[in-house]
Structure formats: C-alpha cells, structure tokens
Amino acid sequence: xxxxxxxxxxxxxxxxxxxxxxxxxxxxxxxxxxxxxxxxxxxxxxxxxxxxxxxxxxxxxxxxxxxxxxxxxxxxxxxxxxxxxxxxxxxxxxxxxxxxxxxxxxxxxxxxxxxxxxxxxxxxxxx
Amino acid sequence: xxxxxxxxxxxxxxxxxxxxxxxxxxxxxxxxxxxxxxxxxxxxxxxxxxxxxxxxxxxxxxxxxxxxxxxxxxxxxxxxxxxxxxxxxxxxxxxxxxxxxxxxxxxxxxxxxxxxxxxxxxxxxxx
Amino acid sequence: xxxxxxxxxxxxxxxxxxxxxxxxxxxxxxxxxxxxxxxxxxxxxxxxxxxxxxxxxxxxxxxxxxxxxxxxxxxxxxxxxxxxxxxxxxxxxxxxxxxxxxxxxxxxxxxxxxxxxxxxxxxxxxx
Amino acid sequence: xxxxxxxxxxxxxxxxxxxxxxxxxxxxxxxxxxxxxxxxxxxxxxxxxxxxxxxxxxxxxxxxxxxxxxxxxxxxxxxxxxxxxxxxxxxxxxxxxxxxxxxxxxxxxxxxxxxxxxxxxxxxxxx
DNA sequence: GTGGTCTAGACCACC
DNA sequence: GTGGTCTAGACCACA
Numbered sequence: 001x002x003x004x005x006x007x008x009x010x011x012x013x014x015x016x017x018x019x020x021x022x023x024x025x026x027x028x029x030x031x032x033x034x035x036x037x038x039x040x041x042x043x044x045x046x047x048x049x050x051x052x053x054x055x056x057x058x059x060x061x062x063x064x065x066x067x068x069x070x071x072x073x074x075x076x077x078x079x080x081x082x083x084x085x086x087x088x089x090x091x092x093x094x095x096x097x098x099x100x101x102x103x104x105x106x107x108x109x110x111x112x113x114x115x116x117x118x119x120x121x122x123x124x125x126x127x
Numbered sequence: 128x129x130x131x132x133x134x135x136x137x138x139x140x141x142x143x144x145x146x147x148x149x150x151x152x153x154x155x156x157x158x159x160x161x162x163x164x165x166x167x168x169x170x171x172x173x174x175x176x177x178x179x180x181x182x183x184x185x186x187x188x189x190x191x192x193x194x195x196x197x198x199x200x201x202x203x204x205x206x207x208x209x210x211x212x213x214x215x216x217x218x219x220x221x222x223x224x225x226x227x228x229x230x231x232x233x234x235x236x237x238x239x240x241x242x243x244x245x246x247x248x249x250x251x252x253x254x
Numbered sequence: 255x256x257x258x259x260x261x262x263x264x265x266x267x268x269x270x271x272x273x274x275x276x277x278x279x280x281x282x283x284x285x286x287x288x289x290x291x292x293x294x295x296x297x298x299x300x301x302x303x304x305x306x307x308x309x310x311x312x313x314x315x316x317x318x319x320x321x322x323x324x325x326x327x328x329x330x331x332x333x334x335x336x337x338x339x340x341x342x343x344x345x346x347x348x349x350x351x352x353x354x355x356x357x358x359x360x361x362x363x364x365x366x367x368x369x370x371x372x373x374x375x376x377x378x379x380x381x
Numbered sequence: 382x383x384x385x386x387x388x389x390x391x392x393x394x395x396x397x398x399x400x401x402x403x404x405x406x407x408x409x410x411x412x413x414x415x416x417x418x419x420x421x422x423x424x425x426x427x428x429x430x431x432x433x434x435x436x437x438x439x440x441x442x443x444x445x446x447x448x449x450x451x452x453x454x455x456x457x458x459x460x461x462x463x464x465x466x467x468x469x470x471x472x473x474x475x476x477x478x479x480x481x482x483x484x485x486x487x488x489x490x491x492x493x494x495x496x497x498x499x500x501x502x503x504x505x506x507x508x
Numbered sequence: 509g510t511g512g513t514c515t516a517g518a519c520c521a522c523c
Numbered sequence: 524g525t526g527g528t529c530t531a532g533a534c535c536a537c538a
Contacts, residue, residue: 008513022229034525045515050527058439066263067523067525081230088226089240096223097244099215102149103208107241113216114234117224135537136447172538262522276483299523335484342480343494350477351498353469356403357462361495367470368488371478389528415510426530431511448510448538 001042009044013052018061018080021072030072032062059083128169136171140179143169145188145207148199157199159189186210255296263298267306270296272315272334275326284326286316313337382423390425394433399442399461402453409457412450413443440464 001016003009020026032038035053039046053070056062061080063073073079100110128143130136147153159165162180166173180197183189188207190200200206227237255270257263274280286292289307293300307324310316315334317327327333354364382397384390401407413419416434420427434451437443442461444454454460481491 010513019229036525046526047516047528048514051513053526064526065523066259066527067521069525084226085230088223088230088232092219092223092226093237093240094244096215096219097241099211099219100241101248102146103212103215107238110237111234113220114224114227117221121228132447137537175538178537264522273483302523305522338480339484342477342484342486346473346477346480347491347494348498350469350473351495353465353473354495356400357466357469359469361492364474364491365488367474368478368481371475391528417510427511428513428531429529431513432528434511445511446538447512448536450510 010048010051010055013038013042013044013049014055017052017056018084021061021077021080022084024077026072028072028074028076031069032072034069137175137178137182140165140169140171140176141182144179144183145211148188148204148207149211151204153199155199155201155203158196159199161196264302264305264309267292267296267298267303268309271306271310272338275315275331275334276338278331280326282326282328282330285323286326288323391429391432391436394419394423394425394430395436398433398437399465402442402458402461403465405458407453409453409455411453413453415450 001013003012017032026032033041035046035049039049042049053062053064057064057070057073059079060073061076061083062070063076064070099105100107128140130139144159147159153159160168162173162176165171166176169176180189180191184191184197184200186206187200188203188210190198190203192198226232227234255267257266271286274286280286287295289300289303292298293303296303307316307318311318311324311327313333314327315330315337317325317330319325353359354361382394384393398413407413414422416427416430420430423430434443434445438445438451438454440460441454442457442464443451444457445451480486481488
C-alpha cells in the first residue's frame with residue numbers, strides 16, 4: 001500500500017478497508033486482518049491501524065470482539081455505502097458542480113472526461 | 128466567510144480570492160483589499176491572509192506593489208482559470224469518477240444530481 | 255445471551271449465573287450447567303466460562319466437586335445477595351446520585367422513571 | 382486530578398471537562414485550556430488529553446480552531462447534558478432498577494439512601 | 509504558540 | 524493470540 005500525502009495515513013487505511021467491504025472482498029461477519037497483521041502488511045505502526053479501525057467501528061462498518069478480532073458489522077456494507085455516498089453527494093459533488101460553473105465547463109464536457117477516464121481505466125486493467 | 132474544517136484556512140482564503148477574480152468581480156489591474164482589511168473582514172490573523180496572498184502571487188494571479196497593495200496581475204484571470212482547471216482535472220475529477228464506480232453511480236444519475244444542483248442554485252439566487 | 259461491550263464477558267457471565275441464583279432458578283445444592291455446556295449455550299470460549307465460575311467460587315456462591323461439576327454452595331444465595339448489595343450501595347448508587355445532582359434530576363423524577371420502568375417490565379412479561 | 386482504575390484515563394478526563402461545562406464553569410465560546418496545559422495540570426501525556434478532547438468534539442461539546450485552541454461549542458452545554466442524560470436513563474438507570482428488584486429493594490429504601498448521600502455530601506462540603 | 513499525526517515501545521486485560 | 528491504553532518523543536502544518 002502506497003500512502004499519498006495530504007491525507008492522514010489512518011484515514012487512507014480506513015478508506016482502503018471501507019472500499020474492500022464496498023467491493024465485497026469482505027462480507028458481513030468476516031473477520032478482517034488483526035491490527036498487528038494489517039500494521040505489518042501496510043508497514044505502519046499498530047497504533048495507526050488501531051485508529052483506522054476505530055473510525056470504521058464508529059461508523060458501524062466494523063465491529064469487534066474483545067480478544068478475538070475485528071469483523072465486518074451486520075449491515076456494514078450498507079453503512080460503508082451510505083457514508084461514502086453521503087460524503088460524495090454532500091461534500092464532493094457540490095464542490096465539483098461549483099467548479100464546473102466557475103470554469104464554464106458543460107455537462108457534455110464532463111461526460112467526455114468521464115469516458116476518457118473509463119477507457120484509461122480499461123487499458124490499465126490490461127497491463 | 129465560513130471556514131470548512133479539513134482544509135487550511137489560508138488555502139480557503141486564496142480560493143475565495145481566486146474565485147472572485149474568475150467571476151470577474153475583480154479584473155486585471157484592480158487593487159484588492161489590503162491584507163489587514165481582508166484579515167478584519169474574514170476574522171482571521173493577518174499572517175494567515177499574508178500566506179494566502181503569497182500563494183496567489185506565486186501563481187501569477189496577484190501582483191504586489193510594495194507600500195501600495197496587491198493587484199490582479201496581468202493575465203491573472205487566465206492564470207487562475209488554468210490553475211483551477213488543472214487541479215480539477217488532475218486531482219478532483221479522477222477521485223470523483225473513481226467514487227462513482229465504487230458506488231455504482233451512473234453518468235445519468237450524475238446528470239440528474241447536476242440538474243438538481245442547478246435548480247437549487249437558481250432558487251437560492253432568488254432569496 | 256447478548257454481551258454488552260464495556261464490561262468483560264466473563265464478568266457478564268458470572269453476573270448472569272449469580273442472578274439466576276438470586277432469583278431462585280437454582281437453589282443450594284443444585285448442579286449448574288458444566289463449563290462446556292455453558293460455553294456452548296452462550297457461544298463463548300470455555301476458558302471464559304472457567305474464569306466466570308472461578309469468580310463465583312471465590313465469592314462462596316458456587317462450589318466445585320472435581321470431576322462432577324459446579325454446585326450452588328451452601329449459603330450461596332446469601333453470598334450472592336450480599337455481594338450484589340455491597341457493589342450496588344458502594345459503587346453504583348453513589349455514582350447515580352452524583353449524576354442526578356449534575357443533571358438536576360429530582361427524587362420525584364427518579365420515582366417517575368422507576369414507575370415507567372416497572373410498567374414496561376410488566377408489559378414485556380405479557381409478550 | 383485523581384484517576385480511578387477501571388475506566389480509561391482519557392474518558393475520565395473527558396467526563397471531567399464535560400462536567401465542568403455542565404456546571405457552567407466554562408460556557409459557550411470559552412476557550413478551554415490547551416491540550417498541553419491540561420496535560421501538565423492533570424499529569425498525563427498530551428496524547429491522552431488529545432484523545433479526551435477528540436471524544437468531546439465528536440459529541441459536539443467542544444469545537445476547535447486550528448492553531449488556536451479548543452472552545453466550548455455552540456450548544457455545547459446542551460449537548461453535554463443530553464449525552465449524560467441519555468447515558469443515565471438508557472444505560473445506568475435500567476441496571477439500577479433491575480438490581481433493586483433482584484435485591485428486593487423498595488423505592489422507599491432508595492430514597493432513604495439518597496437522603497443519606499445528600500447529608501454526607503453536605504457534611505463534606507463543610508470540611 | 510496551537511493542534512494533528514506518527515512511531516516505538518510498553519503493559520494490561522481478555523479470549 | 525487479540526485489542527486497548529498510555530507514554531515518550533518526534534515532526535509537521537498552521538495561526
């Protein structure tokens with residue numbers, strides 16, 4: 001895992017876990033890697049992972065059993081989707097639309113960029 | 128002016144100035160409010176405004192005449208537009224498109240949200 | 255059995271057993287379920303149940319006959335009652351009274367809540 | 382400040398702050414001691430105080446200004462009161478009433494204990 | 509000066 | 524083994 005600057009590592013980790021659950025890699029009731037395992041695999045301090053997991057537990061995405069581990073909570077996927085959608089629609093999209101107006105970018109142009117993005121994604125998948 | 132958490136205040140201020148110029152509120156050669164005036168009006172430490180103006184000067188959007196004040200630079204509007212567009216296309220849009228895929232949101236749905244945004248904007252303007 | 259977070263599971267189990275004895279579900283000399291049986295029924299590691307039983311044995315509530323099982327000790331019910339009362343009066347009530355003052359809650363209001371609690375209990379019993 | 386065992390220090394600190402606000406020692410908009418100041422005064426590591434403040438910020442009791450400090454949030458006192466009352470009525474009181482029934486303790490007896498508590502408090506105040 | 513984050517390392521209770 | 528907490532110390536961005 002590569003960390004971008006500009007966002008804290010623990011948030012990048014919680015996003016990463018959250019997206020795994022969104023994609024269905026881990027489903028309700030699955031035990032996810034322990035704090036220590038994740039710490040080793042992403043090469044950060046266990047404390048940092050603890051913080052990432054705590055965020056997800058607060059959001060109702062993870063659940064933990066003392067001395068056992070962390071699990072995808074009941075309704076965890078829905079919680080993750082709801083959270084991501086809410087952040088997207090309430091924070092990101094308004095900013096995007098506002099910028100479009102400022103730049104005088106039309107919806108058609110946005111669609112064009114979207115299609116370009118999709119094709120680029122496709123080609124990367126073939127690497 | 129309201130400050131969102133999560134982004135530094137000086138960047139929020141420089142964005143605010145930059146958008147004023149993009150909208151044409153201030154045009155090439157206009158003197159913009161002094162650091163002190165802005166500091167008072169947005170209720171912030173003058174150091175913070177200084178930093179915001181410095182960013183804009185670096186980008187070629189503002190120009191400083193010592194002892195006189197800050198002015199919209201020659202080509203300032205174009206510089207602001209270019210900067211905003213670059214940030215938008217390189218940073219924000221890829222993130223947006225990625226999230227759309229993750230949420231399974233179609234381009235049609237995005238257009239729908241865009242239209243809703245536009246109508247909301249319209250109605251707010253009538254307040 | 256549902257486990258609340260915030261208190262260790264073994265203590266929740268020992269409370270649960272203790273209350274069974276207080277209510278008279280199990281009386282002096284009764285053999286209570288084996289560690290394994292309880293472990294299965296409450297879906298917990300046998301080690302955890304062992305610890306819970308050990309606590310109760312320490313308090314003189316249970317008695318162990320090696321190879322046979324655990325029994326409600328002579329005077330077990332009284333021991334359980336004394337323990338619970340002590341914990342209640344020394345730990346819980348002072349905290350409760352303190353919070354009442356902090357919230358400005360009167361004794362009358364407390365009585366009101368008590369009556370509501372009792373009626374709710376009644377109605378649940380009819381389910 | 383003395384810390385009891387059984388509850389984590391950071392929660393004891395957040396309770397302490399919360400009660401200060403409930404009592405009106407600090408009111409809306411007041412700046413509370415910085416993380417470092419509190420860390421010194423209660424003799425714990427700044428990280429621990431950070432965690433306590435973060436809890437209160439999550440609850441809407443505190444609010445922070447980057448680089449300036451923590452403040453009692455708008456509606457902070459109400460948030461603190463609501464939180465405490467909710468925890469009290471939903472968690473603590475049901476447990477109390479349940480124990481009363483188990484011990485066969487009457488409301489009259491509880492009142493008696495309450496009066497004793499109040500008089501003890503009074504006499505302590507005269508020390 | 510402020511808060512925010514991260515690391516390293518320790519100890520604990522618990523399962 | 525698991526997670527939870529705490530410390531010490533560091534570095535950073537920010538006001």
